Amino acid sequence: MRMAANDDAADIQAIADRGFSSLAGACYLLLRIQNPALAKPWLRSFDIASLAQARTQRLPQVCQIAFTAAGLRALGTEVTPGAGFDPQFIDGIAGDERRSHQLGDEGANAPAHWHWGVGEQEPHILLVLLAANTAINSLAKDTCSAAVAAGCAVISANTPTTTTTPLGREPFGFADGVSQPDYDWGGTLTPGGARDRDYRNLLAMGELLLGYPNEYGFIGDYPTADELGRNGSYLVYRQLAQDVAGFWQWLARQAGDGAIALAERMVGRELDGAPLPGLQSATITGTNDPRNAFLFADDADGLVCPIGAHIRRVNPRSVDDPHGRHGFLRNLISALGFSGTAMHDAVASARFHRLSRRGRPYGPVIVPQAAMQGTGAGQETGLHFLCLNTNIARQFEFVQGAWVASAKFAGLAAEQDPLLGNRLPLAGAQPTDAFSYTDSGACPRTISGLPQFVTVRGGAYFFMPGLRGLAQLLADG
Ligand code: HEM
Known part of the structure; x- marks a missing residue:
């Protein structure tokens, strides 16, 4: 099978392949749809950067989009395992006590204490906005105003730390983003052979993107109707406060x-x-x-x-x-x-x-x-931990x-x-x-x-569609 051909690269959201560390400003906008008829045309107006664009142009700003299961339902999409969606995505990160126990989300980490993620604070949409540090505040402000005008409530506008130096330290002070998996964009890998008795950092595409063979050598479940899920991924977002002092x-x-x-x-x-x-x-x-x-x-x-x-x-x-x-x-x-x-x-x-990590730190650098x-006692610092995977339970x-x-x-x-x-x-x-x-x-x-x-201060599981899938989700009727 030919892997991630040019038309796929034009379909894949760029963040699947890169963190855009040269764009030092970021805002993770969490929205809740109140009026889908207003929200859909507004969301259609966004220029969502594709991997093909990121490979060929120096983008001055980048917008990426993902939806929770509740968000897809608000847009009128059927979200069931039968439709090919990941069962964990459907349940949500705080879906039941057993999951919270397994993830360590108990005690001070319990969803009941989260700033966002459950009940009325459960987001429908994640907009990842990336820009130069001089441009991010006005971009975020304008997008929030437009969201409200388009029938969306702003649950939270999470702003990672804006720096003038290249990103790359988490709040405890350690270099971050050092180890990331690489993917077999050329489709040359045959997983499961004798060579897997050696550790490798090159992974089958199906570990990152839906619709490709994974490390078991087969294509896992995904929403196949009209190829809705192809070139999509699941994005896990956890806001993690760090007590640096x-x-x-x-x-x-x-x-x-x-x-x-x-x-x-x-x-x-x-x-x-x-x-x-x-x-x-x-x-x-x-x-x-x-x-x-x-x-x-x-x-x-x-x-x-x-x-x-x-x-x-x-x-x-x-x-x-x-x-x-x-x-x-x-x-x-x-x-x-x-x-x-x-x-x-x-x-x-x-x-x-x-996991492919795409998060950024927030709060003052100490x-x-x-x-x-x-120094820093009483000031909140932490990590907006974002990662991409195709099988939330297994990854x-x-x-x-x-x-x-x-x-x-x-x-x-x-x-x-x-x-x-x-x-x-x-x-x-x-x-x-x-x-x-x-x-x-x-x-x-x-x-x-x-x-x-x-x-843990908040969290959600999102589906990050390819651009063709996005057009289907946002189509009228
Ligand atoms: C506040 C929370 C966290 C801090 C401070 C933190 C810090 C770090 C640091 C300093 C590294 C080494 C540098 C690097 O390879 O990037 C690292 C690596 C890594 N972290 Fe975390 N991390 C946090 C949360 C998490 C969570 C929640 C997960 C997943 C559930 C995770 C998964 C990873 C992975 C997969 C690596 C790469 C390991 C490797 O391939 O060698 N981290 N983290």
């Missing part, structure tokens, strides 16, 4: 001069994004960035990068068979399940659970040393639920993601607030009593 003050109390080194172990990278020193470099298909040329297989016990570090949880860089490539007999023994452990299975095959002195929800929020990830006990955990005890009062690592003197250590550093 609390994070660095806690680290300073725990580790004194070693605060930064401990934070780097919790993240699994150095502040500037470099891999932790001691990880062996490796050649990886699908990336030329030396900051991504490493595996965890060479650090099986987590002596360099702790097993529970953020980047090791969200992408364990694991392969289909934890024993890697061997001769026929050993491969067979392993494939039949006569070797390996449950711990290996729990984190196997990272290729089925990758450097770690100032945060250790208490976002698996990463968030089974890897980030799980207190039993990879054979660990009593610890969640050291940045993101809600620290709530499990049933039976088993704690989840520990972090174990090996210190610079090769001594194993476990800290307990980690506070909650990140709190």
Whole structure:
């Protein structure tokens, strides 16, 4: 099959392939449709940037659009699994208590406390507006006024931090956006072969866009009527408040001069994004960035990068068979399940659970040393976490639920993601607030009593259509 040909590139929303870091201003506008007859023609008037445009032009501003299930219904679209929509998308991120529990959205993270995302604050539309930092405020203001005139209520106009330097630091101070999957735009990949015993960063297109073969080698469900879903994707948006002062003050109390080194172990990278020193470099298909040329297989016990570090949880860089490539007999023994452990299975095959992140930070920039002195306390900073995937259960929800929020990830006990955990005890009062690592003197250590550093403020699952699909959704009648 020919993949992402030119007419597909003209159909795909540009953000599927890039974050537009040269456009430093952004506004994530969350709208609720009150009068569809007014809203539809207004939405049709937007010039939604395509990938083909982004590949050939330097765009001074970019607008992208996505809809929740409630938003599609407000536009008159049938949103059912029978119509090919993802069941998780239909339920919504806060759709039921079981999902909230699985995602760690309990306690202070519970949807009942969110600023947006549920009840009357559930958005129908996400408009992503990107422009130069000098232009974004008036663009956002004009778009809000026009939205109201077009029968939409503004739920929230979320404004990421506008910077004069290239984007790329999250509020705790770490380089962000370092590791992203690459996609097989040329359609050359055959997933599932012996070569998948090596970790690769190149993924089948169907992990990013609907209507293409995925990492299982087949095309997953999508709305196929008139190809409504083709070249679309699902966008997960979570607003995550970060207690920057609390994070660095806690680290300073725990580790004194070693605060930064401990934070780097919790993240699994150095502040500037470099891999932790001691990880062996490796050649990886699908990336030329030396900051991504490493595996965890060479650090099986987590002596360099702790097993529970953020980047090791969200992408364990694991392969289909934890024993890697061997001769026929050993491969067979392993494939039949006569070797390996449950711990290996729990984190196997990272290729089925990758996410393309497109978020941006918000709030004032506070450097770690100032945060250790208490600067920033009381001011809200955080991350507008946006990611794209085609199967919400297998990608976002698996990463968030089974890897980030799980207190039993990879054979660990009593610890969640050291940045993101809600620290709530499990049933039976088993704690989840520990972090174990090996210190610079090769001594194993476990800290307990980690506070909650990140709190969910809002969230929603969106369908981001291709431009032909968008025209269908916005057609009259
Ligand atoms: C406030 C919240 C968060 C902070 C501060 C944070 C911070 C970071 C940092 C510093 C990195 C390393 C640099 C990079 O590769 O970009 C990273 C990587 C990553 N994060 Fe997060 N993150 C947050 C939330 C999340 C969430 C909610 C998810 C998914 C559920 C996630 C998934 C990832 C992934 C997939 C990577 C790339 C890992 C790799 O391929 O090596 N992050 N994050």
